[in-house]
Amino acid sequence: MSIGLEHYLILSGALFAIGLYGALAKHNAIIILMSIEIMLNAASIALVAFSRYIVPLQYTGQVFAIFTMVVAAAETAVGLAIIIAIYRNRETIDADKIDLMKW
């Protein structure tokens, strides 16, 4: 059986599910950020797979993937800066203990 669109979409879904589990079930804020990166990667794989198999000569999905990458880089930089600022103030990056704004 040759590799088709479905294989890449299932791979993307599996990666997204793993990232979802990590983002929901972890204490460490940096691990949560890493799980979000895995989810963004999964979405990019789906976009590129659609671009390759549905509209091979239009590249719209690849353009979206490029913008996703730009925003992911910006998000990581700001996210890690926030985590380091929190660590300076509260000596922890445990997401359960960062409850200053919890209602």
Next chain:
Amino acid sequence: MGQEIAFWILAVVTVSAALGVVLLRNVFRAVMLLVLSFLGTAGVYILLNADFLAAIQVLIYVGAIGILIILAIMLTREVPLGSPSNKFRIPAFIIAVLFFIGVGYAVLNTQWQVSSLPPAETTTSALAVKLFGEGGFILPVEIVPILLLATVLSAIVLVKDKK
């Protein structure tokens, strides 16, 4: 045939590295596996004939984001604590499994309009036309520098020592 073997190897490596990220207790090993997962994704891009994307995946994710996360872990010194799961571990697992089953069901039961056109050999020049050319994505490209400037400024302001 070679493409199938390459796909299965890359899929297994990427998914197991991602599983390692969320399951391992050692934070530093988790980052290393995250970098491996990024590299596997770059390989998947090459299989999908997206050579430019594979190159910037290696440059941005493996190079920049990987180093940034390692640096943050070093700066926060929480490595001895590991990465334990919180009290939502089982509900989160159920949600993830349900999500995967839903995606799999939707993907396998949809009639995709797969095009029979062969993919282009190289994508870089076509992507440049798409990004900068007439009727392309020039406005988002112009917005990106503003986003990056805001990111740099906010990162500096957030981590600056308050005297």
